[in-house]
Amino acid sequence: xKKRTGVFVCHCGINIAGTVDVKxxxxxxxxxxxxxxxxxxxxxxxxxGQKLIENSIKEHxxxxxxxxxxxxxxxxxTFRNCAKAGGINEFQCEIANIREQCSWVxxxxxxxxxxxxxxxxxxxxxVVKNKSLEPISIPVTRRGLVIGGGxxxxxxxxxxxxxxxxxxxVEKSPSIGGHMIQLSETFPTLDxxxxxxxxxxxxxxxxxxxxxxxxxxxxxxxxxVGNFKAKILKKPTYVDPDKCTLCDKCVDVCPIVVPNEFDIxxxxxxxxxIPFPQAIPATYxxxxxxxxxxxxxxxxxxxxxxxxxxxxxxxxxxxxxxEIGSIVLATGYDLYDKENMKEYGYGKYADxxxxxxxxxxLSASGPTMGEVLRPSDHKVPxxxxxxxxVGSRDPELHCAYCSKICCMYTAKHAMLYxxxxxxxxxxxxxxxxxxxxxxxxxxVQRAKEEDGVVYLRGKVSKIFEExxxxxxxGADTLAGKDIEINAxxxxxxxxxxxxxxxxxxxxxxxxxxDKDGFLSxxxxxxxxxxxxxxxLFFAGAAQAPKDIPEAVAQASGAAAKAIIILxxxxxxxxxxxxxVSLNLCTGCxxCVDVCPxxxxxxxxxxxxxxxxxxxxxxxxxxxxxxAAIEVKNITPGxxxxxxxxxxxx
Amino acid sequence: MVNLEEIKKEAKNILEEGKxxxxxxxxxxxxxxxxAPTFVKKPEDIDKLIWDPTCFQNLVKFLLDxxxxxxxxxxxxxRPVGIFVKGCDSRAINVxxxxxxxxxxxxxxxxxxxxxxxxxxxxKIFKKLKGEEPEKIEFDQRKxxxxxxxxxxxxxxxxxxxxxxxxxxxxxxxxxxxVFWGDRNNRSPKExxxxxxxxxxxxxxxxxxxxxxxxxxxxxxYACRSVCPMCYCxxxxxxxxxxxxxxxxxxxxxxxxxxxxxxSPESSENxxxxxxxxxxxxxxxxxxxxxxxxxxxxxxxxLLNKKLEKVAKELFDYKxxxxxxxxxxxxxxxxxxxxxxxx
Numbered sequence: 007x008k009k010r011t012g013v014f015v016c017h018c019g020i021n022i023a024g025t026v027d028v029k030x031x032x033x034x035x036x037x038x039x040x041x042x043x044x045x046x047x048x049x050x051x052x053x054x055g056q057k058l059i060e061n062s063i064k065e066h067x068x069x070x071x072x073x074x075x076x077x078x079x080x081x082x083x084t085f086r087n088c089a090k091a092g093g094i095n096e097f098q099c100e101i102a103n104i105r106e107q108c109s110w111v112x113x114x115x116x117x118x119x120x121x122x123x124x125x126x127x128x129x130x131x132x133v134v135k136n137k138s139l140e141p142i143s144i145p146v147t148r149r150g151l152v153i154g155g156g157x158x159x160x161x162x163x164x165x166x167x168x169x170x171x172x173x174x175x176v177e178k179s180p181s182i183g184g185h186m187i188q189l190s191e192t193f194p195t196l197d198x199x200x201x202x203x204x205x206x207x208x209x210x211x212x213x214x215x216x217x218x219x220x221x222x223x224x225x226x227x228x229x230x231v232g233n234f235k236a237k238i239l240k241k242p243t244y245v246d247p248d249k250c251t252l253c254d255k256c257v258d259v260c261p262i263v264v265p266n267e268f269d270i271x272x273x274x275x276x277x278x279x280i281p282f283p284q285a286i287p288a289t290y291x292x293x294x295x296x297x298x299x300x301x302x303x304x305x306x307x308x309x310x311x312x313x314x315x316x317x318x319x320x321x322x323x324x325x326x327x328x329e330i331g332s333i334v335l336a337t338g339y340d341l342y343d344k345e346n347m348k349e350y351g352y353g354k355y356a357d358x359x360x361x362x363x364x365x366x367x368l369s370a371s372g373p374t375m376g377e378v379l380r381p382s383d384h385k386v387p388x389x390x391x392x393x394x395x396v397g398s399r400d401p402e403l404h405c406a407y408c409s410k411i412c413c414m415y416t417a418k419h420a421m422l423y424x425x426x427x428x429x430x431x432x433x434x435x436x437x438x439x440x441x442x443x444x445x446x447x448x449x450v451q452r453a454k455e456e457d458g459v460v461y462l463r464g465k466v467s468k469i470f471e472e473x474x475x476x477x478x479x480g481a482d483t484l485a486g487k488d489i490e491i492n493a494x495x496x497x498x499x500x501x502x503x504x505x506x507x508x509x510x511x512x513x514x515x516x517x518x519x520d521k522d523g524f525l526s527x528x529x530x531x532x533x534x535x536x537x538x539x540x541x542l543f544f545a546g547a548a549q550a551p552k553d554i555p556e557a558v559a560q561a562s563g564a565a566a567k568a569i570i571i572l573x574x575x576x577x578x579x580x581x582x583x584x585x586v587s588l589n590l591c592t593g594c595x596x597c598v599d600v601c602p603x604x605x606x607x608x609x610x611x612x613x614x615x616x617x618x619x620x621x622x623x624x625x626x627x628x629x630x631x632x633a634a635i636e637v638k639n640i641t642p643g644x645x646x647x648x649x650x651x652x653x654x655x
Numbered sequence: 656m657v658n659l660e661e662i663k664k665e666a667k668n669i670l671e672e673g674k675x676x677x678x679x680x681x682x683x684x685x686x687x688x689x690x691a692p693t694f695v696k697k698p699e700d701i702d703k704l705i706w707d708p709t710c711f712q713n714l715v716k717f718l719l720d721x722x723x724x725x726x727x728x729x730x731x732x733x734r735p736v737g738i739f740v741k742g743c744d745s746r747a748i749n750v751x752x753x754x755x756x757x758x759x760x761x762x763x764x765x766x767x768x769x770x771x772x773x774x775x776x777x778x779k780i781f782k783k784l785k786g787e788e789p790e791k792i793e794f795d796q797r798k799x800x801x802x803x804x805x806x807x808x809x810x811x812x813x814x815x816x817x818x819x820x821x822x823x824x825x826x827x828x829x830x831x832x833x834v835f836w837g838d839r840n841n842r843s844p845k846e847x848x849x850x851x852x853x854x855x856x857x858x859x860x861x862x863x864x865x866x867x868x869x870x871x872x873x874x875x876x877y878a879c880r881s882v883c884p885m886c887y888c889x890x891x892x893x894x895x896x897x898x899x900x901x902x903x904x905x906x907x908x909x910x911x912x913x914x915x916x917x918x919s920p921e922s923s924e925n926x927x928x929x930x931x932x933x934x935x936x937x938x939x940x941x942x943x944x945x946x947x948x949x950x951x952x953x954x955x956x957x958l959l960n961k962k963l964e965k966v967a968k969e970l971f972d973y974k975x976x977x978x979x980x981x982x983x984x985x986x987x988x989x990x991x992x993x994x995x996x997x998x
Contacts (some may be wrong), residue, residue: 370907
């Protein structure tokens, strides 16, 4: 049966019409036996353009539509809705991309026109074999999951909970707070990091809609948008927070001292410890890796001294299963490993610190109670060298990208150092200063002008210890000379890396990572907080290096996206999904192995499609040796006809 | 050493006990150089069975027919079929198991090791005989073959007339079996892909010319497909002739069948057929070389499959049929895979 297809060719101003003779395209397509009507218009996506399509469908009694315009990524939905408004099934509308794939990449008008005709003709061949389909409806579990309890995760959880949805917040360490709680003061306003973060942490702990799972790790996510299932491992802390009175006696008696993660090894902590005074939840954690053993015979000092009997050596790991509708990933960052920065003596010389360690030195709650002292001899450093881009912007040896926050925090470090040690001298080695952001440039200028920080444009070649000083060899490329500074302390602005284990975790969740290991967003501009897997959103430095305001903004964005899902009774899934020809399927299971969405399984020796999980990618169809599985409305038969139309005459 | 008398004894036992429906093995044929496939159903017929280097056919193909036959029967005999397999043949069984085309219960595998030998290459012998018809052959000490023709008797060292695949074989014993004869020594040929050397040394243009010339000979008799144990699809995607029509094939489905390749044996269509076949055998071909052996126009088909075998080995450390549980080559990926885009 012949179809009655309408072809609508868009000029897109001169975007298309400048290179393609759109009138000619419309005329040529009219010759196709399935085409009943064909016309061109200056902006098909404009309101009158859409009206034109709608009216033509009714007027010419069309049963299918081809719009020759920009990429279907942009206006497919627009024109499918338009087809629907015209009274035909929305899946009887297909887009011929004659802009990105034709006019934008060609110059010769004759040849470009010829190609546009072929593209459009092949799309007509596509649409004439389209079937009318209905979207698949799926119910929604109206509960969210946030993974990562740093500032981004905290913000996302609060926003979702404040919108009235239940949220589960999972954090792998014993307390929420992330790296922000380690910072001293924050640029460019120099407000105390803990002071602005702890109220939010308290909000989380008190919020009736938030279920907080600390010392827990998400082990597995199955299911699909609106209907995920999470398996969360809650590790035992061996302390019952309800009974614990925070008397600190257990810490006093514990004989084991290990480096304190919160102070990045600048201080020690016991095997039973509270990460920091404002920790949420406020309780102790017994670190089983370092504890001599959970047997009274091995040590048992803490259990003896605990009056309320809060310590329970028999606590077991717990697997918690939760059903959720949408997920925000906020797994954060770590600093570039010191093993990688041996040339700067990091990890070798006690007075070579990374940025986070220096934050702890500056912090009022830090190991020196806010005094800047050298870790080696506890003397006040009089000359401090700050080095930017340590590991960043170094494609040959380290990370190719810019870690973005270091210019600002280094300026802050130098400024705060000068506030603590007014007679000291701060030097900053930099490649260039990136201070885009509200009040950021002014902040850097203030460091230079008001606080007398010396900025040296150049790289540091070598750092070594000599006579109790740290000698820094570098170059000042503006003055064109070599520089040697005998410093008391060196602070490295090391690169930001995705948090350790992010790669494994991404694999479990089947989210893709970019070349540097950060979470890869669905579209760098238009879908910056979404993953390609629907229902999964990103917040914070797990996606790319960001400062606090950006992380918070993105977290609210991700929360809003997650809420879009939670706020609906039903979600609709595209019906462009795989379909099995049972009589051809031999049940070899290759499609099952190859499906990136776990949408296929074997049932009674035949492949079966879970239509909700299927994204219609067609990998199964390409893999099947027997052509027994195909994607609806983009079948091998259609592709064959499209190729024929593209390469023929 | 493989002892034929012991094999016969086992064959007799399993037939008498009713453990198997029948046994697919080898028997003498009218062609002195080639054993014929034989189906032994009664214990008294077991003396037909032979085992020597003339047993070069891959009998696994018959399991496909058995499966189809069983599917047609109302009350099928579900007992397994006994089958003689060599090392290469056993890997074909593994691929069929891996692809769930048969189940382990369908077969009773009588594994026979080729040990340090292998099977004959008829074509190599014909070359040596220079057109004379062999009437009788004998094997001398597993070292030589003694061939008698009307005119003369010649003695040829076995190594000279073994099949190419046997010279490149790395595991000459069955990797899966229910009963087993012979040794299980892995071989490590110096050049497991020696047969590819010459073609690989050619320039791209020369390679094209070579295949153009070879594939233009193809008469599309489909003998290669018919003999291949991996070609078990009811309908071959590249050949619209044998459209599988079942009770539930709709008229629309019939009309929408795509003719990816025309029936005519023109070289462009022949390229399409053979290259698609080769791709469909990537990671599945176990190098039994039956396709090349049966080709009536002597197209060196083994080279195509061997090349893909080499690529799979070098890039993905993959060898077909080693284990029925291993993932298939084309539907699996490892993080160590060399192409970053796969992730």
